[in-house]
Amino acid sequence: MSETKKFMYINRKAPYGTIYAWESLEVVLIGAAFEQDVSLAFLDDGVFQLTKGQDTKGIGMKNFSPTYAALGDYEVTKIYVEKESLEERGLTIDDLQHLVWEDEDEDWAEKDSISLISRSELADVLATQDVLFNF
Amino acid sequence: MSETKKFMYINRKAPYGTIYAWESLEVVLIGAAFEQDVSLAFLDDGVFQLTKGQDTKGIGMKNFSPTYAALGDYEVTKIYVEKESLEERGLTIDDLQHLVWEDEDEDWAEKDSISLISRSELADVLATQDVLFNF
């Protein structure tokens, strides 16, 4: 278990309609303890997971969207959002939560966690991974 | 329970990948005993349910496609297949099972159960129903 692998969690489903988004996040939180090289990708309907202002009172379900903002504390700092998926859905990066992490090596400077990348850049990122998690 | 209603079973999902097609058919078989005015519609991926030559040995699942041919014996004789759905999938009516029923009132003459209808004709048929079953 000493080897470090590049783990990527692939998120392609909308939140609340199904539980995949939430139970995927549960794996990310648990997985953080294993000190692998972790990143998350959001594409297709998965980009909806990151929208601001989610309010689940009316449907009586747990609002798990604040958990994304806590990912930085779990040292999960590489979050890729696919540009084409946002555009097809009429969304911009401003519709998403602003996710940040604090860089210990630079006097806890706050840095953006989200990288907006194109589909072909995402393909390059996928190619460099060791394990892809799908839910 | 003396009233007769127009029941339509809507089939929009492919067989085997999910159980909806098969469990929908189980409702049709049970429902036949209730002597309602029953019809079935196949559209979207549901048209794949009726393809000829299904052979499930390799996936170890029960082949339920012969059941469609038995529907006539249950007095289920009105089966609507949407033309556009077939065409989009590169299928023709010849790719589907030939489903027939025997007309008691015409000396047991064999008649076709399947009517190939357009999307707009299907809309008309739906409009005349009392209850739509979805799975």
Add this chain to the structure above:
Amino acid sequence: MLHLVNKSPFDGCSLDTAAAIMKGGDELLLIEDGVYGAMKNGKGAALLDGLKVSVLGPDLAARGIPEDRLVDGVSVIDYAGFVDLVEANDKVQSWL
């Protein structure tokens, strides 16, 4: 007739088929992930043209979609309004 769509317009063809099948006087209600279909600039917007469309507000709020992001003319209703729609239409077709 009330048409129910509970899927994102990117997940299957439920919204496409519902919109194509709908007749004058029919109504469309978007629930669950179906509410994404009513977003302006989204894939569903073009399909809704000329249709009588409602979306379930609690599902919209859960997904963080402000009402001003919806296609013009769409009504936002609650579960009680959902019940009223079912009553006002002679039958319900769930495009699962």
Add this chain to the structure above:
Amino acid sequence: MLHLVNKSPFDGCSLDTAAAIMKGGDELLLIEDGVYGAMKNGKGAALLDGLKVSVLGPDLAARGIPEDRLVDGVSVIDYAGFVDLVEANDKVQSWL
């Protein structure tokens, strides 16, 4: 990298996205309802152009699709062949 697609090309955008993300050297395997994506004259056919594609034979047979209805160049394999594909590629992406 092996890409797995288990959905009909009419059910969601898995095949579209997989085909767009695939790089030279990647392979695509269609299983379950995904096998419909390899049908000639079907919606998936155009997406497969230039890709290395296999379909799972047992799933194809279950659905009554004769092999001559498939896009040219598609390989039909069994579960043992599926295992071999997983071994031959460095990782697997399931487009669920």
Add this chain to the structure above:
Amino acid sequence: MKLTIQVNEGPYQHQSSDSAYHFTRAALEKGHEIFRVFFYHDGVNNGTRLTTPPQDDRNIVDRWSELAREHDLDMVVCVAAAQRRGIVDEGEAERNGKDATNIADGFRISGLGQLVEGAINSDRLVVFGD
């Protein structure tokens, strides 16, 4: 109006059971009659008393059981679907040689005819699924 509600998916994985619950409650509050709630396909999994959801989340099964108790709802789990998924009451346990039951309060196991009968006897059938 008299309603039959059909639920095709199990708890938590899909929103269907939540939507059906909120709809059913709203219909009852408006004074409509729920002829029956019919759980089909994976929907039968709403009828197990063995779930323990996280404390900060809703308890889907208990919520149905309470609604049934308050409003004397007829909640039917399809026997054929239940046998495939493993939802068992005393009768089913005996018939199928099972050493445990898991059916929750307020649910009963019965045949598919109950769905058809519901459709015949109700003004509307409303289906929640995937």
Add this chain to the structure above:
Amino acid sequence: MKLTIQVNEGPYQHQSSDSAYHFTRAALEKGHEIFRVFFYHDGVNNGTRLTTPPQDDRNIVDRWSELAREHDLDMVVCVAAAQRRGIVDEGEAERNGKDATNIADGFRISGLGQLVEGAINSDRLVVFGD
């Protein structure tokens, strides 16, 4: 090669569990090592001993149990997902005050870390889902 298999859907509703089973069996026949089969989401419902499928259909749960027995497979049901869906062993029944268990032969309930550990220790992770 060493494999971890993940199953996201329950028995019968989706083909995922069937596909995972046939894949796992083929991998074993070719001499590969199955490090673990991890049941997540509704996949946990593969681990109930209370199913009674029709006699002319396959028995998905028994098939997994037999494969585990023959090949000493490690079949893990995710505890968090199992609590939401109602899959219970002796320990869970005691912890959560449940009056019955339904876990099938060859399955054990454990944490999500088992999936991560599987991914770390295997050459490939293969996921079957919806």
